Amino acid sequence: MEQLIGVVVFLILGYGFGTHYEKKHYKSILKRERRHSKRPAVNMKSVPLEGREIESSALAVGSTVVSVDYFKRFLAGLKMVFGGRLTSYESLLDRARREALLRMKEDAKDADIFLNVRIETSSISKGQGEKSVGSIEAVAYATAVKFRNKV
Amino acid sequence: MEVSNLESIPGKNIVEYIGLVSGSTVRAKHIGRDIMAGLKNLVGGELKGYSELLQESRNEAMERMVAQARELGANAVLNVRFSTSSVAQGAAELYVYGTAVRID
Numbered sequence A: 001m002e003q004l005i006g007v008v009v010f011l012i013l014g015y016g017f018g019t020h021y022e023k024k025h026y027k028s029i030l031k032r033e034r035r036h037s038k039r040p041a042v043n044m045k046s047v048p049l050e051g052r053e054i055e056s057s058a059l060a061v062g063s064t065v066v067s068v069d070y071f072k073r074f075l076a077g078l079k080m081v082f083g084g085r086l087t088s089y090e091s092l093l094d095r096a097r098r099e100a101l102l103r104m105k106e107d108a109k110d111a112d113i114f115l116n117v118r119i120e121t122s123s124i125s126k127g128q129g130e131k132s133v134g135s136i137e138a139v140a141y142a143t144a145v146k147f148r149n150k151v
Numbered sequence B: 001m002e003v004s005n006l007e008s009i010p011g012k013n014i015v016e017y018i019g020l021v022s023g024s025t026v027r028a029k030h031i032g033r034d035i036m037a038g039l040k041n042l043v044g045g046e047l048k049g050y051s052e053l054l055q056e057s058r059n060e061a062m063e064r065m066v067a068q069a070r071e072l073g074a075n076a077v078l079n080v081r082f083s084t085s086s087v088a089q090g091a092a093e094l095y096v097y098g099t100a101v102r103i104d
Helices: A002-035 A070-082 A087-107 B031-043 B048-071
Strands: A054-067 A113-125 A135-147 B014-028 B076-088 B091-103
Touching: A002 A070, A002 A087, A002 B031, A054 A087, A054 B048, A070 A087, A070 B031, A087 A113, A087 A135, A113 B076, A135 B048, A135 B076, B014 B048, B014 B076, B048 B076, B048 B091
Parallel strands: none
Antiparallel strands: A054 A135, A113 A135, B014 B091, B076 B091
């Protein structure tokens, strides 16, 4: 009985805080993506220069570890019985990748373009001994290039 | 030392290819961070402790790679790749590798 109450409390806490944090995170992601939209990240190895000279280039790296909340993990556990889309994990991965990309851009503040972007994802811990995914790490890295003459 | 994940440094010529260099580090999470992360696992969101830990480890792996390249007389590392693998429960290996070259 006490265990059941514990689980219910965790579910409510997880749902409340989890939804709040996710909304907040997405808001900040969207805001920062708009701010950095003039400095594109591409996964091509070179771009047409259009008369611009390269001043410097350096490696830029950004990474983050994001965890899924108790409620979503519970929900995903249920869903795994029937199969199908696990939307709760989809948003987890989406958040982690976008955050990593943004941190990469923030790592090279004066770069004009990011070439050859690679994104890697790995799962850090597999939850509390269950089969569930606990938290994932996303790394984004690229060569940050700065142009001499701005157009 | 120039580090890039392109196959050449934009605007520079490669004089000599020296060979593959790599750096790696295996890190375990420490217990304080583990407890905090366990709590954070309940409500979801970013696990700052782990983010920092992995970032530090990655920087260290990169420093080792750069040191190796320097020893070989290179002044740039190209086509750098990162990879992470979990070795055991609670420990992760961060591996960085690239090609050491000399540019003019």
